[in-house]
Amino acid sequence: MRQTTSLSAEDAAIAAGFERFYELLRRLTPRSELSLTAASTLHRLDRGGPRRLCELHAPEGVSQPAMTQLVTRLEKEGLARRGSDPEDGRAVVVTITDAGREAVARRREGRTRALAALLEQLPAEEHAALVAALPALDRLSGLLAS
Amino acid sequence: MRQTTSLSAEDAAIAAGFERFYELLRRLTPRSELSLTAASTLHRLDRGGPRRLCELHAPEGVSQPAMTQLVTRLEKEGLARRGSDPEDGRAVVVTITDAGREAVARRREGRTRALAALLEQLPAEEHAALVAALPALDRLSGLLAS
DNA sequence: CCCAGTTATATCACTGCCTTATACAGGTTT
DNA sequence: AAACCTGTATAAGGCAGTGATATAACTGGG
Numbered sequence A, B: 001m002r003q004t005t006s007l008s009a010e011d012a013a014i015a016a017g018f019e020r021f022y023e024l025l026r027r028l029t030p031r032s033e034l035s036l037t038a039a040s041t042l043h044r045l046d047r048g049g050p051r052r053l054c055e056l057h058a059p060e061g062v063s064q065p066a067m068t069q070l071v072t073r074l075e076k077e078g079l080a081r082r083g084s085d086p087e088d089g090r091a092v093v094v095t096i097t098d099a100g101r102e103a104v105a106r107r108r109e110g111r112t113r114a115l116a117a118l119l120e121q122l123p124a125e126e127h128a129a130l131v132a133a134l135p136a137l138d139r140l141s142g143l144l145a146s
Numbered sequence C: 001c002c003c004a005g006t007t008a009t010a011t012c013a014c015t016g017c018c019t020t021a022t023a024c025a026g027g028t029t030t
Numbered sequence D: 001a002a003a004c005c006t007g008t009a010t011a012a013g014g015c016a017g018t019g020a021t022a023t024a025a026c027t028g029g030g
Helices: A009-028 A036-048 A064-076 A098-119 A124-145 B009-028 B036-048 B064-076 B098-119 B124-145
Strands: A080-085 A088-096 B080-085 B088-096
Touching (some): A009 A098, A009 B009, A009 B124, A036 A088, A036 B009, A064 A080, A064 A088, A098 B124, B009 B098, B036 B064, B036 B098, B064 B088, B088 B098
Antiparallel strands (some): A080 A088
């Protein structure tokens, strides 16, 4: 078991690499129509299906009022809609609309395009190394999602 | 030359992986004392040395007034200071302070710690794949920095 | 069955950080 | 020195977050 007070040099190297990479992705993301939280929430609704409002704010790491306001904005822009839960009159069930799905797709495509332009400048073996690392990235994401 | 209208399936897979990964990093970053731009700017000042204000706003992807305001906040918090350029009376030279360096280090350590906790749950070969992908990540970051 | 407590959402007042438009001081050119 | 250009600051406004609190709907014990 790894000590929490000492970080391995290798982990530190990975973290440093990820840090630069995070900045890269941040700059790669076009100043879009969607805020970070809005994009992430829509993405979650897209792959996970409708959710109650109270099930959305915690995983997105924002307060409940922030999620209420976000859903209000999304609704106003036609990207999501509020519904009710027949089993619980208090609950608000949030559903992504087709327009919302399109917005998610557009955002993804914009980022993919910018990334692809960089990827094609990469030596073949580094490109291959990225592809080889994808399962690890997936697993990392999965670890936190649970 | 790649068509701009068609993206290779491989690039799309990398982009999709990166997208989930970006969300992961976002959630991994502790709600810290520093905004995204503040952290990135301090980091830049830390590794690149003092810069004029006008050299900071473009690479950070914000407007010039935003950078003026950010520097004012950083100065108020003691993380950076304004100096003058003896060669140009208009210029403001921004320098990171020791407190600023500490803030960057704290932020990095927080993220590293959270990441390390995930990394140790990774199978050895996936961990190795991440390490192997680091040079590619570095090069990607370098491509955009230029 | 009703009152108390809990849960889900909304509203309010405030703050942080961004934007565009504009002012202005310091350089540069002719 | 007049005209222009560049670097920074200020002003006014918007979006997205916060904590505190209100309100409506569910739940469980007497």
